[in-house]
Amino acid sequence: MIIGVPKEVKDHEARVGLLPSGARTLHEAGHRVLVQAGAGMSSLLTDAEYHEAGAEIVPTAAEIWSSDLVVKVKEPQPSEYGLLRPDLILFTYLHLAPLPELTSKLLEARVSAVAYETIREGDRYLPLLTPMSEVAGRMAVQVGAQYLEAPLGGRGILLGGVPGVAPANVAILGGGVVGHQAAKVAVGLGAHVTIIDRDLERLRNLDDIFSSQIVTLASNLYTIRETVRQADLVVGSVLIPGASAPKLIRRDMIGSMRKGSVLVDVAIDQGGCSETSRATTHTDPVYVVDGVIHYCVSNMPAAVPHTSTFALNNATFPYLLELANRGLVAACAHSPAICEGLNTYKGYVTYPAVAQSQGREWRDLRSLL
Secondary structure, X not given: OEEEEOOOOOOOOOOOOOOHHHHHHHHHOOOXXXXXXXXXXXXXXXXXXHHHOOOEEEOOHHHHHOOOEEEOOOOOOHHHHHHOOOOOEEEEOOOOOOOHHHHHHHHHOOOEXXXXXXXXXXXXXXXXXXXXXXXXXXXXXXHHHHHOOHHHOOOOOOOOOEOOEOOOEEEEEOOOHHHHHHHHHHHHOOOEEEEXXXXXXXXXXXXXXXXXXXXXXXXXXXXXXXXXXXXXXXEEOOOOOOOOOOOOEOHHHHHHOOOOOEEEEHXXXXXXXXXXXXXXXXXXXXXXXXXXXXXXXOOHHHHOHHHHHHHHHHHHHHHHHHHHHHOHHHHHHHOHHHHHHEEEEOOEEOOHHHHHHHOOOEOOHHHHO
């Protein structure tokens, strides 16, 4: 099989979909690996390293997208839509629920698109979403603390306070991987941390992990409203795999928050968990609504590409190797996890949550294969 690794084109997207070590393994397994020149440079990976690993360095994106399987990090951008074609296997983060235009392009081109974020192993574990959720969760508090500083428009509050001065209030909506990692950093900096989640068992686990260092609250409209109102930093980290994020933060809740407080909506990949959230970029990361700073960058981990690329590839490569060695149909038959990852196939939406979010017809993949 020919595997292509393009240079990412999304704003400040500096990660890359394959490491040189992965290129070597694929090459030794009999596959041909094409890497676009400069694809790994921002992750501190040189073309020479890929070449030494057995990959071919090619100059243009068109050559990469002519491969049997394209592995990348972020969803195709409008400038790449013309490169989509039938019989292409695409392996990347897609987050299709809030992106009906991209979904339409994938369906029109009859692309077989396998989404990192919906590959699921037993017990609902999302192995390819987890590493970037860990990065984004830790970054959310780091970024939030920065924007709380007065020169950037924030309230001028030090997250952990100092002796004699109270710390900042950090509210985390969602106690999954992002929420857990955000709490780790916020607690480590000395903030007053509240985690809200609808899963009581998850709250019990977090309470055991953090003990008296955090407050846990069961999710309902009242607890969200009151906690957000008193927060200096809100981290939105709710997730329904493959589906649009629920709008837990109402428009009027933003109006009740203190001026100069900060919302970091990590759920923006799936549309965001606030009614005031809209996707931003690393070039233009924030905007203000009712005096509240909104940070809604949809590829947060790209700010730390070396860490993120290695963490991502540690998780994605075994599935990539399976797809390359077996081909899509056999890989789906052999691996229920990869089967769940397939979001579009031969012009059909094959992931129910995407179809439901966009009001589209859904086809059971088993009936198509």
